[in-house]
Amino acid sequence: MNPLEILAFLAIIVVIIIVARIIKSDHANSITDKVYNRSDFATSKSHNQSDLDNIFSNVVDFLKSSDVYFRYGKNKKEKDYQQDLDQKLDLLKYKYGYEKAYEGYKEKQRIDFIINGIIGIEMKVYRGGSQVKKELFYQVSEYGTFCEKMVALVINLTQEDNSEIGRDIKQKLEEVMDKNNLEVIVKTTINPPQ
16 A cells, blocks of 8 residues: 555544544434533422422333333343333323433433433342442432432342332332332333343
8 A cells, every 4th residue: 555545544544433423422412311400400399299299100100000111131231221211201201291311410420310300210220139229329319419209210130029129129218318209110121031
């Protein structure tokens, strides 16, 4: 190859890298519906208690319904299940008109989902042990300062009983958040691992 061909080849590689970064940036922007800051949460406190309770009840009922299900995938990670939920939450928006934000931020904290700026959803994949309980304890204590109500949505990939897992997690989380402002939902995947 002569120097001119090498230069042309390098220019093509640079263009490919730039285009890939632009596409990645556009994809990341399309995933995050809204980035919240502290003032967004401060203004969300203007909801009256009846409205807040109604929204929370609707979100919890929706997440418990058969409309929200997850297919097991051998190589699926928590992020993959979050993206599945992001698509399902479009139906929540259709049914109730609620706004959702995927990966809402407060300072350096990132909550998985925020509904109408007031209901937080933190999602975890349970594979056994106490790691999920520890992570949720930390996150709920942090996010509970800016979300009025929280839902811990746990995807159970074990043979353990969902109600026992949920009871154990909720008992721990009630140490940092009022039980009336908190719901723990445990779901098993479709086609669970054997």
